[in-house]
Amino acid sequence: EPEVTQTPSHQVTQMGQEVILRCVPISNHLYFYWYRQILGQKVEFLVSFYNNEISEKSEIFDDQFSVERPDGSNFTLKIRSTKLEDSAMYFCASILSGGIYEQYFGPGTRLTVT
Amino acid sequence: AQTVTQSQPEMSVQEAETVTLSCTYDTSESDYYLFWYKQPPSRQMILVIRQEAYKQQNATENRFSVNFQKAAKSFSLKISDSQLGDAAMYFCAYGSYNQGGKLIFGQGTELSVKP
Numbered sequence: 001e002p003e004v005t006q007t008p009s010h011q012v013t014q015m016g017q018e019v020i021l022r023c024v025p026i027s028n029h030l031y032f033y034w035y036r037q038i039l040g041q042k043v044e045f046l047v048s049f050y051n052n053e054i055s056e057k058s059e060i061f062d063d064q065f066s067v068e069r070p071d072g073s074n075f076t077l078k079i080r081s082t083k084l085e086d087s088a089m090y091f092c093a094s095i096l097s098g099g100i101y102e103q104y105f106g107p108g109t110r111l112t113v114t
Numbered sequence: 115a116q117t118v119t120q121s122q123p124e125m126s127v128q129e130a131e132t133v134t135l136s137c138t139y140d141t142s143e144s145d146y147y148l149f150w151y152k153q154p155p156s157r158q159m160i161l162v163i164r165q166e167a168y169k170q171q172n173a174t175e176n177r178f179s180v181n182f183q184k185a186a187k188s189f190s191l192k193i194s195d196s197q198l199g200d201a202a203m204y205f206c207a208y209g210s211y212n213q214g215g216k217l218i219f220g221q222g223t224e225l226s227v228k229p
Contacts, residue, residue: 031215043159043205043219056214089157095215102149103209103217105159 002026004106006092012112016081021109023075023092032075033093033103034067036060043091049075082113116141118208120220127196128228134181135191135223137206146210148182148189149217153203162204165189193225201227 005024013019025032034046047057049067057065066078075094079086092106117140127133139148150162165173165182172180177197181190193200206220 033216035217037157042221043207043217045216045218048214048216050214056216091159093159093217102161102164103215105151107156107158110157 002104004092004094004104006090006106006109008109009107010110010112012114013082015084015113019079019082019111021077021079021090021092021111023077023106024073025075025092025094026096026104027073029094029096029104031055031095031097032069033095034077035091035093035105037089037091037108038085039088046077046090079111082111084113087111087113116143116208116210116213116218118206118218118220120206120223122223123221124224124226126226126228127193127200129196129198131196132192132194133196133225135193135204135206135225137189137191137220139187139189139206139208139220141187141208141210143210143212145212146208148180149207149209150178150180150189150191151205151207151219152200153205153222155202159205163191196227198227198229201225 007022032049037043047061048055064080089108091108093103119138146167148165152160163175177194179192203222205222207217209217
């Protein structure tokens with residue numbers, strides 16, 4: 001069964017450093033998403049991406065964040081200058097089309113900022 | 115704006131018993147989908163069940179079923195014959211075409227299963 005993969009599974013970084021979280025969505029999916037979950041809290045939408053551009057972003061997704069689909073398979077989330085409050089689980093998800101279908105979530109990347 | 119509320123931070127059930135997790139939502143849209151996701155300690159998000167708003171029939175998946183009350187904007191999850199492996203955090207989520215497919219999650223309910 002196809003699945004969304006994410007690397008790394010756990011990233012530890014120092015405050016102020018740049019991090020890139022990587023995702024490989026399911027190959028024929030067209031819509032991609034990043035979500036964030038601070039420990040003990042709910043999952044929050046960060047950004048959606050379609051046709052090589054951002055289709056929507058939340059208030060959380062400020063200028064420190066960027067997304068990219070550098071090739072036909074990878075989908076990345078970059079945080080330019082990490083803050084302590086960026087420590088969270090980051091999930092990538094994808095769906096086949098713009099209709100509402102099951103979102104396939106990756107296993108997540110745990111980001112720890114020290 | 116759409117909101118999803120889960121008013122039960124924690125629930126407990128005896129193994130083999132039935133438990134119901136509550137979820138309410140607020141929306142002005144008529145066409146949308148509702149989901150229940152399970153998040154075990156590994157923190158992987160696993161889809162349990164989904165309900166299309168235009169369908170009157172409640173969705174079922176094996177031991178999992180929902181009680182979808184569209185007028186009341188209520189979407190509860192019933193787990194029958196609870197198993198130890200059902201212990202997890204459960205999130206209710208809302209999605210719609212107008213929202214571009216993004217999901218809006220509730221705060222979650224931590225379910226423990228007692229042997």
